Amino acid sequence: MRTLVLNAGYEPLAVVSYRRALVLVMTGKANILAHEADHPVFGISGLWDRPSVIILSRYVRVPMTSGVPLTRRGVLRRDNHRCAYCGKAANTIDHVQPKSRGGSDSWENLVACCVRCNNQKADHTLRELGWSLSVQPRQPHGTAWLVRGIDRDVPAWNEYLAA
Numbered sequence: 001m002r003t004l005v006l007n008a009g010y011e012p013l014a015v016v017s018y019r020r021a022l023v024l025v026m027t028g029k030a031n032i033l034a035h036e037a038d039h040p041v042f043g044i045s046g047l048w049d050r051p052s053v054i055i056l057s058r059y060v061r062v063p064m065t066s067g068v069p070l071t072r073r074g075v076l077r078r079d080n081h082r083c084a085y086c087g088k089a090a091n092t093i094d095h096v097q098p099k100s101r102g103g104s105d106s107w108e109n110l111v112a113c114c115v116r117c118n119n120q121k122a123d124h125t126l127r128e129l130g131w132s133l134s135v136q137p138r139q140p141h142g143t144a145w146l147v148r149g150i151d152r153d154v155p156a157w158n159e160y161l162a163a
Contacts (some may be wrong), residue, residue, distance in 0.1 A: 097125065100124075
């Protein structure tokens with residue numbers, strides 16, 4: 001169970017465990033905006049609602065970022081864990097333009113790939129193999145991509161993540 005943390009200005013900041021969220025609420029550093037009534041937390045001091053969304057009591061200054069950080073997990077998430085070459089389930093990433101031939105580590109040059117296609121492609125270019133990409137890789141955008149810890153869609157958070 002995870003909890004969405006909003007800054008005092010209602011900007012999404014991060015996703016934390018429900019335990020961390022309860023500590024923030026109990027210490028007065030945050031308030032519960034939405035909770036899961038079906039899954040209460042039992043403690044020595046009583047019964048607590050399990051928070052789904054909390055808001056911080058004080059505004060936290062967040063440093064500006066130039067974009068979505070590039071990670072292996074992010075590439076797989078962007079491509080929906082589907083191979084860019086054959087469309088099967090992907091569990092690794094591949095450089096479209098191989099690094100050995102001047103390719104860079106960028107959103108536009110990395111795609112999700114299955115092990116079979118990754119081994120078959122090796123350090124060849126798409127033109128040499130006669131392959132094509134099903135989708136042109138791009139840097140993802142949107143609030144959900146900038147919030148640390150969001151790996152999957154949680155419908156209850158959609159109204160807080162709308163950008």
